[in-house]
Amino acid sequence: MPYPKIGNMAPAFSLKDQDGNTVSLKDFKGKSPVAIFFYPKALTPGCTVQACGIRDSKKDFEKRKVVVLGISPDPVARLPKFIEKHDLNFPLLSDEDHAVADKYGCWGMKKFMGKEFMGLIRTTYIIGKDGRLLKVMDKFKTKTHHGDLLAELDELGI
Secondary structure, eight states: OOOOOTTSBOOOOEEEETTSOEEEGGGGTTTOOEEEEEOSOTTSHHHHHHHHHHHHTHHHHHHTTOEEEEEESSOGGGHHHHHHHHTOOSOEEEOTTOHHHHHTTOEEEEEETTEEEEEEOOEEEEEOTTSBEEEEEOOOOTTTHHHHHHHHHHHTTO
16 A cells, blocks of 8 residues: 655544553644654564663753654554653554554554564654654664654654
């Protein structure tokens, strides 16, 4: 499935966070740019490195007034464990049926250890205060993701 088109309104969503509260993209419209990073599975090595990079860069995102949201197909019950174990300081959202990942074009065929399967393709989206999609990032390393995201925000003037 293709990614949403840059310049179009980002696909709307409402998902439960780690505390069971509903978070909607519309909550941020007119207030803050939003960076959404889709990650495959909480408490796994690559996702932990990626999330900890975001955690450690929180002040840089706050300076830009950017809200960062992590979305995975994990059930809500798994998310608090990830936050507590790694002292994460941003919301994690549960997309268990991968409906939001489908809308964003990041649910598809993957290869891992010689096997092919459907799964979440690690992708980050930058959405402007007006709700329009500004950037799709799908080529980055988990270790440098936070820095790459900050560089993209700089390039966009955010």
